[in-house]
Amino acid sequence: MFGIEPGLFNDDRLARALDAIAPHLEHGAGTVGARAIAEFGIDVSRLHWDMTSMSVHGAYPAEGQDEDVPVIGYGHPKDQCIDLKQVQAGLAVCADGGIPVHVRIFDGSAAEVSQVVGAMKEMKDLRTMAGTRDFLMVADSKLVPYSNVAALLTAGVQFIAPAPAAQVKDEVYAALDLTRATTVDWVPGRDAGKAAAQRESYRVLEDIHTLKGARKSDPELTVRRILVHSTANAAGQQAARDTA
Numbered sequence: 001m002f003g004i005e006p007g008l009f010n011d012d013r014l015a016r017a018l019d020a021i022a023p024h025l026e027h028g029a030g031t032v033g034a035r036a037i038a039e040f041g042i043d044v045s046r047l048h049w050d051m052t053s054m055s056v057h058g059a060y061p062a063e064g065q066d067e068d069v070p071v072i073g074y075g076h077p078k079d080q081c082i083d084l085k086q087v088q089a090g091l092a093v094c095a096d097g098g099i100p101v102h103v104r105i106f107d108g109s110a111a112e113v114s115q116v117v118g119a120m121k122e123m124k125d126l127r128t129m130a131g132t133r134d135f136l137m138v139a140d141s142k143l144v145p146y147s148n149v150a151a152l153l154t155a156g157v158q159f160i161a162p163a164p165a166a167q168v169k170d171e172v173y174a175a176l177d178l179t180r181a182t183t184v185d186w187v188p189g190r191d192a193g194k195a196a197a198q199r200e201s202y203r204v205l206e207d208i209h210t211l212k213g214a215r216k217s218d219p220e221l222t223v224r225r226i227l228v229h230s231t232a233n234a235a236g237q238q239a240a241r242d243t244a
Contacts, residue, residue: 022069026104033101043096046136049143050091051106053077055084073108095138136160146213149221163209163225178229181205200232 021028037044053075060072072085085108092102136158137143143152143161152159181203191199209225212218 029103036099037101042094042099042101044094044101044135046095046138047092047101048095048098048138050140051088051142052091053079053086053088053108055079055081055086057084060085070105071107071109075108075110144211146211146218146221149211149223150213153221153223167209167211173227176205176227176229178203181229200230202231203229205229 036042055077056072062071062073065071070087072087074082075086075088077084077086087108088106088110090104090106091100093100137152137160139159139161141162141164143149143159144163144167182205184202184204186202188200205227207225207227209223211221211223213221
């Protein structure tokens with residue numbers, strides 16, 4: 001198709017090409033993301049961020065790797081292959097079509113909770129390029145540790161993430177009064193064809209959640225917390241208790 005000899009497409013040439021691209025990878029990817037946002041009017045006011053791991057087979061000794069790029073090493077793999085080394089990737093997609101607009105590669109041993117702040121700053125740069133004033137970051141519970149929340153509040157970034165179960169004490173749930181909860185006007189897609197009485201329903205309460213730092217000098221942080229009651233979840237837990 002391109003008039004190139006097939007024999008030239010080999011492992012060595014691919015490796016050399018990747019080595020040449022590596023120093024310019026973040027700039028290149030960022031430029032493509034910014035251009036796509038500008039060309040197609042992609043809405044980046046809400047970005048969904050998550051990390052994953054990719055396990056590799058081989059020794060990959062640390063002394064043989066380039067320290068200027070993410071290092072392959074042992075970590076906490078998502079595929080549970082703890083005997084294999086890994087590299088990690090973080091990906092941000094827009095709510096508008098789920099289009100990937102930002103990606104970063106991390107060391108295999110990098111702690112997921114410590115990567116959020118750096119990613120947030122870079123995604124804010126994308127937001128700035130797009131001329132978007134409001135910005136909502138959506139992520140999993142790795143977003144909620146004290147250091148991350150402190151950085152998000154300082155930067156004025158709105159965010160939403162599930163609070164880790166360990167941060168919500170049992171007595172909080174036990175003291176909830178469902179008669180004061182607000183019923184959510186939303187029906188899951190899987191229940192759309194069911195009668196009203198058979199649909200899963202949700203009720204919500206809002207309170208204030210306080211986070212404390214590891215040091216006494218760390219200021220207390222307060223954020224809004226939404227507590228959700230699901231009838232389907234409650235029924236499932238009731239069935240599990242009955243079985244037990």
